Amino acid sequence: MRPRGRKTATELSPTGLLDWSAAAHWSAYARPCRYCGHPTYLRDFKGAPADKVCAEAALAEIVRIVQVHSAQGVL
Numbered sequence: 001m002r003p004r005g006r007k008t009a010t011e012l013s014p015t016g017l018l019d020w021s022a023a024a025h026w027s028a029y030a031r032p033c034r035y036c037g038h039p040t041y042l043r044d045f046k047g048a049p050a051d052k053v054c055a056e057a058a059l060a061e062i063v064r065i066v067q068v069h070s071a072q073g074v075l
């Protein structure tokens with residue numbers, strides 16, 4: 001059983017773009033983005049402050065690393 005709320009790779013958008021239109025992704029208060037440190041009103045799926053573009057870039061990097069390791073037979 002996977003952790004509640006966590007998406008698997010197959011559940012992610014094929015475009016790599018996240019849908020953060022839900023109210024849960026927005027806060028009334030700006031806090032530093034967990035990736036770049038700039039103030040943001042957005043929150044990731046865990047509720048941590050994160051710019052959408054920063055979260056998408058981080059996910060893309062994870063996917064790239066997994067693909068590289070899979071191609072090398074490491075995973």
Ligand SMILES: [Zn+2]
Pocket residue numbers: 033034035036037038050051054
């Ligand atoms: Zn950011």
